[in-house]
Amino acid sequence: ARGQGSLTLSSPPTFASSPTGNLGTASQTAHALLMLIAFGVILPFGVLFGRNAKSVRPKSNPPVWFLVHRGVQLAGMVVAIAAAIVQFATLTCHFCTPNHTQIGITALCGGVIQILLGFIRPHPPVPGEKKRVSRHIWEAAHMGLGYSTLVLGYAALFTGIIQAQYPFTTALLVALGVWVGIHLALLIILEGTTNRTYRRKQKESAHEMQ
Numbered sequence: 049a050r051g052q053g054s055l056t057l058s059s060p061p062t063f064a065s066s067p068t069g070n071l072g073t074a075s076q077t078a079h080a081l082l083m084l085i086a087f088g089v090i091l092p093f094g095v096l097f098g099r100n101a102k103s104v105r106p107k108s109n110p111p112v113w114f115l116v117h118r119g120v121q122l123a124g125m126v127v128a129i130a131a132a133i134v135q136f137a138t139l140t141c142h143f144c145t146p147n148h149t150q151i152g153i154t155a156l157c158g159g160v161i162q163i164l165l166g167f168i169r170p171h172p173p174v175p176g177e178k179k180r181v182s183r184h185i186w187e188a189a190h191m192g193l194g195y196s197t198l199v200l201g202y203a204a205l206f207t208g209i210i211q212a213q214y215p216f217t218t219a220l221l222v223a224l225g226v227w228v229g230i231h232l233a234l235l236i237i238l239e240g241t242t243n244r245t246y247r248r249k250q251k252e253s254a255h256e257m258q
Contacts, residue, residue, distance in 0.1 A: 075138045080208060082131030087155065087201030088224070090124035092231045095198060100238040118166065125159045128201075132156055148207035155204050158197030165190055202228050 098117030108115075132152065169190075170183040202224075209220045 075134050079131050079135035086124045086128035094120035100242045148211045152204040155200035
């Protein structure tokens with residue numbers, strides 16, 4: 049107050065890290081479901097299909113596997129971005145939770161970078177042509193970033209369930225762990241069967257053309 053020897057300062061504003069009220073609960077549920085659909089279903093399917101469906105017929109240009117892989121991954125990212133928008137719209141501090149939020153944002157950034165990489169994708173070699181260095185580099189970056197983004201997406205799902213503190217948190221974590229285990233098992237099985245067969249046929253075709 050004026051005329052006194054001290055000045056009283058108001059306390060700094062506080063930030064809420066979770067939504068409040070009915071709207072917050074609804075947005076949290078919508079966010080969780082959308083993220084589960086994106087990183088638990090759509091994006092893993094796109095990875096599995098893109099990795100192991102290169103022999104799918106009929107042959108086309110671009111090939112069927114590429115069109116499906118690209119469409120599925122774009123759809124998954126649209127759902128994931130929608131999930132982030134739904135949650136961020138009801139938060140007063142988006143970066144106050146050190147685990148789930150940062151992991152989720154990093155996963156989203158990885159997915160967006162993947163989309164951008166698609167615009168600078170070097171064309172694959174035609175039959176009989178040697179693969180260029182730029183294509184090798186792009187494939188390594190695309191695959192490495194893709195798997196890393198998927199792992200971060202799984203981590204975001206696990207940390208989100210823990211952070212939400214549902215009454216049935218343990219059951220959800222176990223179910224999600226089993227689901228991720230199924231994805232991993234399919235990836236390993238298909239890598240050792242379908243994808244290995246495709247790579248062997250590609251090598252045989254390359255030798256026949258030499």
